[in-house]
Amino acid sequence: MTLKETLNRVRIMPNGAIVMDNILACDGHSHNAILRVITHAHSDHIIDLSKSVRFCRYVISTPVTFDLITVLKGIKIRRKIGLSYDIPFNINDYIIVLKRARHIPGAAQVFLESPDGITIGYTGDFKLPGTPPLDVDILVTEATYGMPNYVRPPPEIIKQTLFDLVRRSLRVGPVTILGYHGKLQEVMELLRKEFPEVPFLASKRVYLVSQVVRRHGMNIYDIWPLNSLEGREIEAYGHYIFFDHIMSRRQGRGIRIYLSGWLFNKPMKKIASKEYIVAFSDHADFNQLLEYITSCSPKIVIVDSTRSSCAPIFAKEVRKRLNLTAISLPR
Ligand SMILES: [Zn+2]
Structure with a gap:
């Protein structure tokens, strides 16, 4: 397959839509696509x-993602198809499969097989x-951390660093954990196992998201909204872990821990007397991106430049290090 043929089949639009064969548009809207x-x-x-x-015949995602969108955005989606992982969906002789992606609850990769076998x-x-x-001819990848120096310590070291910091901090008072939706719940599940006796508090939306993912099987319990009666009692007692969105302006009490992927080569950094960054990320770092692409062994790699400013550099690194045809789109 030539690059020209590939570009006729896969486009990334400036609005972030990844359009495949004009049949489906992923993560953005295209008027030409039947499916979103x-x-x-x-x-x-x-x-x-x-x-x-309004315009697509169907909207497809995992059931967890649909539930999260309802809680976070309140968008009513008609003609939606909740597709579990690895279950094929057929339309116009195309096969679509959602494959698991480790990112946030419900996250999926997209696999499309066209009638000509591509x-x-x-x-x-x-x-x-x-x-x-994904065993595919053409692979479209994210590259949020696509610069060669965007490398983190092993996940296990970061996790243990977080546990140690939380343990030390709880000895002197409450702990506030700040992160994005999904990542917060992943960390909640880890901390619940490590600190089974410590009550969890959460801001309203973080609490609602936690309830959704709990219904879908995540092991999160003993958590209360900060503004509930129980929440206020726990807050007054002073021994708890409070979870809030990283963009929240609320001043949580005690030690504040920011979960951020934008810390490299070390698991933790102290940024103020009671504030730390822990390098807990839900994205692949540079080495993981290369490792993943190697295991897919695609013929052509397309890097999404609408969500990553380093996409052209990453595409160049893929060409150089993996000897694959790779471009970033849109150019
Ligand atoms: Zn994401």
């Missing part, structure tokens, strides 16, 4: 969803381990 696929509930992946709800995949956002490689 949502890889996960983060806001940069549900762009123009209301347009797709296969196209899109990673959405992901990290390793826990994201199975």
Whole structure:
């Protein structure tokens, strides 16, 4: 397959839509596409969803993602198809499969097989381990951390660093954890296992998201909204972990821990007397991106430049290090 043929089949539009064979548009709207696929509930992946709800024949995503969108955005989606992982969906002789992506609850990769046998995949956002490689001819990948120096310590070290910091901090008072939806719940599940006796408090929306993912099987319990009666009692007692969105302006008490992927080469950084960044990310770092692409062994790699400013550099690194045809789109 030549690059020209590939570009006739896969486009990335400036609005962030990844359009495959003009049959489906992932994570953005295209008037030409019959289907809209949502890889996960983060806001940069549900762009123009209301347009797709009006104009596309179906909107496809995982049941968890649909529930999260309802809680976070309140968008009513008609003609939606909740597709579980690995269940094929057939339309116009195309086969569409959502594959697991380790990112936030409900996150999926997209696999498309066209009637002529060409296969196209899109990673959405992901990290390793826990994201199975897509066996495809054309691979569209995210590259949020696509610069060669965007490398983090092993996930296990970051996790233990977080546990140690929380343990030390709880000895002197409450702890506030700040992160994005989905990542917060992943960390809640880890901390619940490590600190089974410590009550959890959450801001209203973080609490609602937690209830959704709990219904879908995540092991999150003993958590109360900050503004509930129980929440205020726990707050007054002073021994708890409070979870809030990273953009929140609320001043949580005690030690504040920011979960951020934008810290490299070390697991933690102290930024003020009671504030720390822990390098807990839900995205692949540079090495994981290369590892993932290697395991997919595609013929052509397309890097999404609408969600990553380093996409052209990453495409160049893929050409150089993996000896694959790779471009970033849109150019
Ligand atoms: Zn995301």
